Amino acid sequence: MIRAALSLACALTLSLALGGCGDDTTAEPGTFVAFQQNFAPYRTWTSLDVGNIAVGGHPAGHAVVYANNPVPSGCAWPVGTILVKEVQITDDRTQWELFAMVKRGGSYDSNPAAGWELFTLGLTPTGTPVITGRGVNPGADMYSGAGGGGCNGCHGTPSAHAFDSVLTTALRPRCPTR
Ligand code: HEC
Known part of the structure; x- marks a missing residue:
């Protein structure tokens, strides 16, 4: 029974x-669990062109970061925030790689990455995002530019904690105590 x-x-x-x-x-109360459909409108969100700079842990290519919330004036992005980094590797978008951080909140990955769930995604020929990996450290073997640590090897470090694990300078929370 x-x-x-x-x-x-x-x-x-x-x-x-x-x-x-x-x-x-499975969601804890007060948390946000993202599914594939939550990423579908990412290209309509506020975007920041970060150009073509080499970043370990991310493939080379022209990169644009999208956010579904404004940069917070507090010290952390709110639960429900989705940040998507789109790396346009070739002219063919089915070859593009998307990296995402979703502020899930609660006790999720409270250390090291402060409530963020990390995602890797690809695009279909019509530009629909498809989740290829998710969790506290998806693709740890592929994205271990920081010495095997995967995403958290960079985003989960103590120095990144000061910026709510967000590394793009313009997207760091405008924390008044810093
Ligand atoms: C070797 C270090 C490193 C690794 C590993 C790494 N990243 Fe990043 N990531 C960065 C840096 C540095 C930036 C900011 C680049 C810039 O200034 O444009 C960044 C930017 C991002 C952004 C844009 C928001 C932000 O935090 O700045 C997302 C989303 C992201 N990474 C997700 C991921 C995911 C998901 C993984 C694992 C699959 C991952 N990253 C692995 C270093 C890394």
């Missing part, structure tokens, strides 16, 4: 939230 109830709960979770059972997409 208990098992049946659990599988029903799993089926409901799957159909309602496109989440799975046993993964970590």
